[in-house]
Amino acid sequence: MSDIMIELKELTKRYPGTETPAVDRLTMEIPRGEIVVFVGPSGCGKTTSLKMINRIIEPTSGQIILDGEDVTDVNPDQLRRRIGYVIQQIGLFPHVTIEDNVATVPNLLGWDRDRTKARVDELLDVVGLDPDVYRNRYPKELSGGQRQRVGVARALAADPPVLLMDEPFGAIDPITRTRLQNEFLRLQQELKKTICFVTHDIDEAIKMGDRIAILQERSIPAQFATPEEILTQPANDFVADFVGSGSTLKRLKLTRVRDVNITTDALLGRIDEDKHVLRQRLQESDWTAMLLLDAEKRPSRWLRAPDFLHDRPVAEMGLPARAMIEPQATLSDALEEMLLGSAGVAIVVDGRGAFQGILDVDDIITSIQTMRDANAEFYRASKLIDPATAIA
Amino acid sequence: MAFLEYLADPSTQRSLLEQSGEHLFLTLVPVAIAIVLGVGLGIWAHRVPALSRTIVGATSTVLTIPSLALFAIFVPLVGIGNTAPMIALTLYALLPIVRNTVSGLYSVDNAVVESAKGMGMGATKRLVKIELPNAWPVMLAGIRVATLLTIGIAAIAVLAGGDGLGTEIFRGLRRIGSAGAFESLLGGTLAVVVLALLIDLAYLAIGRLTIPRGIRE
Numbered sequence: 117m118s119d120i121m122i123e124l125k126e127l128t129k130r131y132p133g134t135e136t137p138a139v140d141r142l143t144m145e146i147p148r149g150e151i152v153v154f155v156g157p158s159g160c161g162k163t164t165s166l167k168m169i170n171r172i173i174e175p176t177s178g179q180i181i182l183d184g185e186d187v188t189d190v191n192p193d194q195l196r197r198r199i200g201y202v203i204q205q206i207g208l209f210p211h212v213t214i215e216d217n218v219a220t221v222p223n224l225l226g227w228d229r230d231r232t233k234a235r236v237d238e239l240l241d242v243v244g245l246d247p248d249v250y251r252n253r254y255p256k257e258l259s260g261g262q263r264q265r266v267g268v269a270r271a272l273a274a275d276p277p278v279l280l281m282d283e284p285f286g287a288i289d290p291i292t293r294t295r296l297q298n299e300f301l302r303l304q305q306e307l308k309k310t311i312c313f314v315t316h317d318i319d320e321a322i323k324m325g326d327r328i329a330i331l332q333e334r335s336i337p338a339q340f341a342t343p344e345e346i347l348t349q350p351a352n353d354f355v356a357d358f359v360g361s362g363s364t365l366k367r368l369k370l371t372r373v374r375d376v377n378i379t380t381d382a383l384l385g386r387i388d389e390d391k392h393v394l395r396q397r398l399q400e401s402d403w404t405a406m407l408l409l410d411a412e413k414r415p416s417r418w419l420r421a422p423d424f425l426h427d428r429p430v431a432e433m434g435l436p437a438r439a440m441i442e443p444q445a446t447l448s449d450a451l452e453e454m455l456l457g458s459a460g461v462a463i464v465v466d467g468r469g470a471f472q473g474i475l476d477v478d479d480i481i482t483s484i485q486t487m488r489d490a491n492a493e494f495y496r497a498s499k500l501i502d503p504a505t506a507i508a
Numbered sequence: 509m510a511f512l513e514y515l516a517d518p519s520t521q522r523s524l525l526e527q528s529g530e531h532l533f534l535t536l537v538p539v540a541i542a543i544v545l546g547v548g549l550g551i552w553a554h555r556v557p558a559l560s561r562t563i564v565g566a567t568s569t570v571l572t573i574p575s576l577a578l579f580a581i582f583v584p585l586v587g588i589g590n591t592a593p594m595i596a597l598t599l600y601a602l603l604p605i606v607r608n609t610v611s612g613l614y615s616v617d618n619a620v621v622e623s624a625k626g627m628g629m630g631a632t633k634r635l636v637k638i639e640l641p642n643a644w645p646v647m648l649a650g651i652r653v654a655t656l657l658t659i660g661i662a663a664i665a666v667l668a669g670g671d672g673l674g675t676e677i678f679r680g681l682r683r684i685g686s687a688g689a690f691e692s693l694l695g696g697t698l699a700v701v702v703l704a705l706l707i708d709l710a711y712l713a714i715g716r717l718t719i720p721r722g723i724r725e
């Protein structure tokens with residue numbers, strides 16, 4: 117088993133009646149189990165490049181090698197059943213239920229009923245939709261974010277080793293998009309699919325990509341490297357321009373909550389505990405606030421000392437707990453949540469919403485400091501080695 | 509009051525009922541043939557956009573031919589009787605069906621078709637399982653219009669030797685001024701209207717039963 121899952125060789129697309137090719141001799145190796153992001157300005161040929169991989173668009177010339185096999189001329193329908201496909205508009209079938217949508221490829225492959233049904237339920241669960249609630253619904257009865265989850269479930273149905281995604285989160289509101297990105301990254305940690313992901317948004321590319329291909333006109337790669345390299349060592353002016361300024365802020369998008377030290381020994385209480393017990397625990401601690409968890413350990417409310425002056429049931433005291441983030445969220449997401457939640461802290465929860473720890477603004481500032489130092493170190497080092505790159 | 513007496517007469521009732529049956533046969537057979545031909549032509553026109561204009565254009569031209577002339581054209585070929593009217597009615601029914609099949613297929617979201625293709629669904633399966641079900645509400649509307657149109661025009665089949673409710677209407681028309689003529693005219697016309705209303709109700713029910721729940725309304 118080679119490390120290369122997809123190999124594109126001199127892949128070219130010339131649309132009929134056009135002078136210059138939309139994709140010009142694209143050659144690229146996509147490693148097994150990684151997310152490779154194609155990013156570049158609108159019209160540079162990202163979509164064309166992606167759609168040639170499953171031959172929705174037939175290449176004019178060149179070769180596509182999938183897992184060592186030349187698939188440039190094989191039966192396209194057979195090929196596509198081995199490749200998951202998610203597009204921005206999702207394209208769920210409006211006339212059938214969510215269950216039938218997700219079952220599309222298993223049905224094409226002739227799986228038996230029980231196996232398909234079990235797989236559909238499993239997948240809906242994986243993308244965070246309760247099968248009992250959503251199985252028999254129709255696409256029009258779902259929100260945009262839920263439809264996108266179904267789109268991902270449908271693409272994963274027959275467990276294809278490769279996934280092609282064309283701006284999959286592009287048409288979704290920013291808050292839902294962040295959540296879907298994080299969920300998808302968590303999923304990918306388990307699935308380890310080989311994924312080609314198209315976006316025009318460099319921030320999304322940096323967040324999602326194990327490797328990023330920054331594409332110029334005619335889909336010519338300006339740089340194909342890890343997000344870290346792209347940020348710290350842009351290959352040329354095109355890349356530097358495209359990545360833009362504010363590289364510290366961009367680095368915040370590179371660092372994940374799980375990579376920094378979070379506070380795990382915060383003062384906790386349970387929502388069903390006696391009010392006096394809670395009050396005493398708060399008074400005896402050196403914390404100014406206490407976080408109440410529900411029976412499933414999910415954060416519920418923040419309590420401070422003055423909240424005990426009012427005569428209210430525990431479940432209505434203090435403020436509702438907001439700004440919840442998952443470990444695979446970036447520091448940038450966390451910062452955003454903190455600002456929205458106006459508490460100055462974000463609560464870290466696992467996939468089920470159970471409390472894991474607390475992240476506050478100071479933690480983020482500390483890690484910015486560390487990055488600055490590391491950056492300075494890098495530039496000092498590169499100056500010694502190669503003055504030219506130090507200037508870029 | 510003469511009209512009520514006319515309606516109350518058992519022989520009137522018998523002949524109106526009988527003619528309604530003939531009328532239904534005269535329309536539903538052409539509509540059935542037009543559905544098969546029209547949906548086929550519509551799918552073809554959608555597949556080959558260059559043909560689309562020609563096919564839809566040809567079927568619209570039929571509608572501009574005066575109906576009497578179209579009925580008459582086929583008489584020398586197939587003789588007097590129901591056959592010539594039924595051929596003419598088939599041609600009339602064709603346009604709404606072809607046009608709505610084409611526009612119904614065009615109305616299916618591109619992303620839906622592309623995602624089906626991207627999952628490895630072949631062209632035929634895509635047509636049958638995705639495109640036609642989603643185009644169906646528009647197609648059904650075309651079939652309904654075709655049927656109502658045909659019910660109306662079928663009333664002149666009698667002039668080419670056919671039967672149906674035109675028999676009663678023209679029995680009145682030929683004797684206009686004499687006793688009972690107006691009643692026949694009105695009775696035959698009303699029966700056509702009632703038939704059309706019933707057919708319309710039937711289409712409502714067919715829509716309820718055949719349009720998938722996910723795309724209703």
Ligand SMILES: Nc1ncnc2c1ncn2[C@@H]1O[C@H](COP(=O)(O)OP(=O)(O)O)[C@@H](O)[C@H]1O
Pocket residue numbers: 131132134138156157158159160161162163164165
């Ligand atoms: N079907 C087509 N026919 C002709 N030109 C096309 C077609 N699709 C895309 N193009 C052109 O090819 C180029 C690349 O398009 P595309 O791959 O969609 O870019 P991107 O996804 O990066 O925005 C653009 O200049 C676009 O206008």
Ligand SMILES: [Mg+2]
Pocket residue numbers: 162163164
């Ligand atoms: Mg695009």
